[in-house]
Amino acid sequence: MGLATNYSTVVDQLFAQNITSSRAFSLNLAGINKTQGSIIFGGIDTMKYSGTLEKVAIIPPRLSPDGFPRYWMQLDSISITPPNRTSATKITPTNVTQHIFPDSGSTLSVLSSSIFSTLLSYFPEAVGHGGGAYTIPCSYRSLNGTISFTFGQTTIDVSYYEWIWFDNIQCWFGAVSSSGEKQVLGDSFMRSAYVVYDQDNYNIHVAQAANCGSNVIPITNGVGAVPSATGDCSMSVLKSTVIAVSTISSSSTVSSSLPIAPPHHQRPHSLES
Numbered sequence: 001m002g003l004a005t006n007y008s009t010v011v012d013q014l015f016a017q018n019i020t021s022s023r024a025f026s027l028n029l030a031g032i033n034k035t036q037g038s039i040i041f042g043g044i045d046t047m048k049y050s051g052t053l054e055k056v057a058i059i060p061p062r063l064s065p066d067g068f069p070r071y072w073m074q075l076d077s078i079s080i081t082p083p084n085r086t087s088a089t090k091i092t093p094t095n096v097t098q099h100i101f102p103d104s105g106s107t108l109s110v111l112s113s114s115i116f117s118t119l120l121s122y123f124p125e126a127v128g129h130g131g132g133a134y135t136i137p138c139s140y141r142s143l144n145g146t147i148s149f150t151f152g153q154t155t156i157d158v159s160y161y162e163w164i165w166f167d168n169i170q171c172w173f174g175a176v177s178s179s180g181e182k183q184v185l186g187d188s189f190m191r192s193a194y195v196v197y198d199q200d201n202y203n204i205h206v207a208q209a210a211n212c213g214s215n216v217i218p219i220t221n222g223v224g225a226v227p228s229a230t231g232d233c234s235m236s237v238l239k240s241t242v243i244a245v246s247t248i249s250s251s252s253t254v255s256s257s258l259p260i261a262p263p264h265h266q267r268p269h270s271l272e273s
Contacts, residue, residue, distance in 0.1 A: 011199060014041050022221040023199040028209060029104055029190045032162050040216060047213040049194035049231035053205035054154035060202075065099050065181040071197060073204050075100045075183075077150045078115060080122055083143040083160075091118040098183060102195055102204070106186030107165060108133070109175040116177040119147070123173060132176035140164055141171065149189060151206055158192040198226050207231055 014020045020042030028048045030037035038045065044053075059072035075098040079088040092098060092115055111119065120126055122145075126134040145160040163174035165188060174188030185193075196205035198219070205226055210233035219225050 011041065020219070022219055022225045024197060024201075024219045024225055026194065026196040026219075027104060027190075028194055029187060030209075030211070031191055032165075034211075043216045043218050044196055044227060044229070045214055045216050046229050047215045047232045048209065048211055049207035050210045050233040050235055051154065051207050052230050053194075053196060053207045053226065053228065054152050055226075056151050056204050056206065058199075058202045058204055059099060065183075071101045071103075071204055072099055073101060073151070074098070075149060075151060075185075078111075078119070079148045079150070080119060081146040081148065082122055083145045085145075088146075088148055091115060099181070100183040100185055102185045102190060102193070102206075104187060104190050106184050107188070108172065109186040109188050110178045110182060110184040111175045112181070112183055113177045113179070116175055119175065120173065126173055132179075134173040134176075135170050136164065136173050138164075138166060138171040141166065147174075149185070149193075154206060154208075156189070156193045156206060156208055158189055162191045163188050194231070196226050201225060 008016070011020075011023045011025060015023045022042070025039060025041045026044045028038045028045065038048070056073045059074065061067050061069045061072075064070065064072040077090055077092045078098075079090045079092075081088045098112070098115075116132075120134065123134075123136045123140065126136045128134050141161045141164050143160050147158045147160075147163055149156045149158070158174075165172045165174060174186075192209050194207045194209045196219075198205065200221070201223060203226070208231075210231065212233040215232060217227055217229065219227070
């Protein structure tokens with residue numbers, strides 16, 4: 001059982017030609033300070049994430065917010081740990097799950113208006129530029145705050161440094177407000193997540209992104225096609241990377257006073273586009 005599209009995709013063709021064992025692939029977008037990430041058709045790299053891969057069911061089009069065959073999935077909660085705090089504050093409604101889909105083709109994430117407003121309130125110096133986009137002082141990038149996204153038993157922590165997008169002129173808050181039900185996890189989230197798309201089994205697997213080398217293993221076929229391998233990277237490696245990135249960020253001075261047009265937000269990808 002796969003995602004219904006009106007044409008044969010690259011993932012379909014690789015499977016049809018017996019290059020891969022199933023219609024599945026993994027994506028490592030890599031951190032904002034990296035020059036390249038990776039996409040592996042028919043495999044995962046256990047040295048590009050830490051912890052376990054959390055399996056989340058893909059929501060069928062008929063049950064999704066827009067009725068299109070996208071990688072819709074269930075997000076349980078979003079929370080924020082402001083700088084110099086030790087505990088997180090949940091900003092999503094209790095016992096209310098969110099339907100959202102990961103999209104590496106979108107620079108920023110898209111959140112519901114209520115969640116967006118609550119999250120933005122932790123950045124009081126934010127300045128609106130129309131279209132729901134906001135700039136914030138670049139000094140936030142060097143702070144040790146974290147925005148966390150929970151899927152089942154797994155939480156993906158996104159540092160302020162990864163959440164905030166710097167366009168070489170000023171810094172943009174990592175999300176815009178949605179005018180409807182559609183919510184998207186763009187690059188501001190994807191840079192901190194390792195994502196495996198299992199189209200045959202209608203599942204997405206997510207883990208905390210990391211980088212401690214490379215060890216590619218195959219995705220097979222059947223119900224357990226995606227290996228349940230624990231990531232080879234330890235949390236200590238991940239934390240040291242975040243600290244190093246924050247140090248790099250704080251060593252440079254960036255002006256955020258020049259207003260420019262909001263960043264272009266690409267139309268969220270469906271599986272038919």
